[in-house]
């Protein structure tokens with residue numbers, strides 16, 4: 001019920017379209033019911049007039065029938081148009097809303113959510129919610145309004161028949177759907193979960209296809225996928241069987257209602273309590289009035305799956321962003337202005353971790369300064385730069401830019417202030433230029449070529465027949481590891497941020513290429529006056545730094561220039577020897 005109400009609340013911005021859709025559907029439904037009832041009456045009086053030779057005015061009823069037929073036809077068309085418009089608007093709103101909620105959560109919760117699961121929530125679950133307005137909310141609303149109207153109309157001719165109609169509609173609209181809900185609930189929830197699992201396994205097996213082939217895991221992946229497909233097939237088959245059963249029950253009930261109507265109206269007409277021309281009229285009205293509730297069994301059947309999908313979506317939306325919980329929304333209002341970046345007694349632990357990964361970090365980066373971070377694997381180097389990027393909240397101590405705690409700086413400003421080249425950057429399936437444009441949408445040709453030059457890609461691009469318009473495959477296939485890395489570097493350089501954060505930019509490169517990148521990077525920094533934080537173990541880079549921070553198990557154990565550290569810090573020397 002909670003999910004039901006939350007979904008209704010989420011759809012509030014489209015209330016206008018939704019109400020219009022309901023109104024048009026109601027008009028078209030009532031026009032259809034009235035058309036059959038009036039036609040039944042009209043045919044009967046025409047037949048009676050033919051038999052008795054009486055003359056009747058058939059122009060007025062003829063005009064009414066034509067009018068109702070037009071309203072029904074136009075109404076059906078308008079109904080499709082408006083209700084689909086409402087649905088698409090609702091879905092578009094939901095997607096945007098969900099994505100907006102999701103985006104700030106990803107850095108915090110990505111470890112708990114696999115990409116396949118995230119994809120299935122974003123696509124399949126939102127698609128399920130597609131049903132909510134059109135197939136659940138709309139039929140319920142129509143039934144609630146039209147059933148009392150139809151029963152009142154029948155009661156005008158026969159209160160007894162109206163009672164039967166009400167009981168049958170109740171059974172058709174509530175009894176059978178409720179049974180269907182109870183019977184289908186578990187299978188529907190299973191269906192949602194199995195579809196998500198199947199998608200997850202497919203995404204996993206495709207994205208890890210190299211490992212799957214190398215480690216000969218194709219057989220086991222196929223088995224898993226077959227098993228889940230089989231389970232899903234069984235669940236869907238059971239659901240369809242139940243649906244067919246309920247449809248047959250509804251069909252039998254509808255025909256029984258017509259029979260009951262005749263059993264009541266014929267004696268009434270014989271006793272003179274009902275004009276005979278209304279017998280066919282009422283029978284036809286009853287035949288068609290089930291339309292008011294006919295969509296309800298499907299609504300009840302779809303309800304559990306829709307609510308299960310909503311629950312999965314809300315599960316993500318309800319995850320808190322730690323930073324926001326500490327600083328209520330609206331507090332992050334400051335613009336980032338040029339100034340010192342300062343870590344003051346910063347300690348940090350990952351959720352559920354026993355030990356902090358950063359302990360009492362004190363570090364300063366002045367505008368234009370170049371700082372390197374060096375340390376063994378797991379020392380906390382990436383965590384340190386992730387804190388600066390605002391990916392995790394500062395739990396203990398303070399991290400400030402120009403004296404302003406970063407939690408108070410608008411996320412957009414912070415991302416503008418700092419540009420990150422991480423080791424796990426993503427290359428999109430597009431051209432080289434398009435990938436660069438992601439970092440700087442308004443870049444000029446000169447800026448693009450300058451960034452490519454600084455990243456050491458100029459010669460390679462020149463050798464390509466299509467140059468910067470060369471198409472890159474999925475996740476950068478077609479690029480060597482080093483080229484991909486340098487493309488990421490070019491992206492970071494294009495950002496024109498105040499602080500450049502580079503995570504091992506020359507890892508795995510040959511010494512010649514490395515030296516050339518170091519030289520070009522130095523020229524770039526001298527030109528742009530950007531500050532630099534770089535994780536590196538390469539002496540050729542370390543020599544160029546204003547300050548080197550040596551980290552060991554979450555602590556800063558030494559700081560200084562390359563030459564000084566070589567003399568004063570044995571651990572620094574060990575690290576250089578090791579790497």
Ligand SMILES: Nc1ncnc2c1ncn2[C@@H]1O[C@H](COP(=O)(O)OP(=O)(O)OP(=O)(O)O)[C@@H](O)[C@H]1O
Pocket residue numbers: 111350351353357375376377378379380381382383384
């Ligand atoms: N998202 C995370 N959730 C939980 N623990 C994490 C997370 N990221 C890193 N860790 C842990 O924090 C510690 C520091 O990791 P970090 O990536 O900062 O080290 P690093 O010095 O950059 O290592 P490397 O040089 O291997 O990249 C490691 O023990 C790691 O397992």
